[in-house]
Amino acid sequence: MRTPIIAGNWKMHKTISETTALARELAALTADAKGVEVVICPPFTALAAAHEAVAGSAVKLGAQNMYWEPKGAFTGEIAPGMLSDAGCQYVIIGHSERRQYFGETDQTVNQKLKAAFANNLIPIICVGETLDQREAGTTEAVVGEQVQAGLAGLTEGQAASLVIAYEPVWAIGTGRTASSDDANSVCRLIRATVAKLFGQASADRVRIQYGGSVKADNIAELMAKSDIDGALVGGASLDAAGFSRIVKF
C-alpha cells in the first residue's frame, strides 16, 4: 500500500516572514489529515524558517534543487548536506523549469539523485513531455527515457523509495490539466518502466505524483486513479486553505 504524498512546490515565491505565516497556517489546517504525507518546498532562503514553523506538525520539508558535490568552490550552489542541515527530508530534482531555463539534463538529474540518496534525502524526480512532444506522439518515448536515464545505476531499494512526479510541461501553470485518464496512463507507463529496470517489487512501492494545474477541485478525480499516488502542486500550494483542501482530497 502506497501512502499518498502531496507536495507543494512554492517555486520562487515567499519571503521569510511570508513563509513562516503560510507554513504555520498550513500546519494548523492539515493537523487532522490522516494517511497522507504532506511536504512543502519553499525557496532556499526560507527553509530554516519553514522548518521552525512546521516543528511539531506532520508537515515535512523539501528543497527545490541542489548540487551534487558535498562542498567546495561552486559559487551559488547548495550542497545536499546543507539541505539536511536546514531540516529537509525531500528534494525536487530535474523540474522542467530547471531543465528548460538552467540546462539540467538527464545526466545531471542522475548525479543529483545519487547525491540525494547519499545524504539521506528523498528525491522527487520530475519528468514530463512538452506540448510539441505530445503532439508528435513521443510522450511515452520521452518520459520513458527520462526515467531510464534519470534513475540509471540506482539500487532496487532506492528506486522503490524515491518519488517520481509526472508533470506534462504544457500543463504547468497554464490551467490545462491532463485528463485524469491521460495522466494515469503515463503514470502507469512510468511504473512499468521502473518494473522493467528494477523489478516489480520496486514498481509496486514507488510513488508517482501528477503535477500540472492541480487544484482543490480536480485532485479527487486524479487521486482516484490506479497509478497516481499524489500531486506536486505549484500555484495552488501558495494558499493555505486551498492547499489543505488538496491535502484532504
Ligand SMILES: O=C(CO)COP(=O)(O)O
Ligand atoms: O510545476 C508544478 C509543480 O512542480 C506545477 O505547477 P502548477 O500547479 O502551478 O501548474
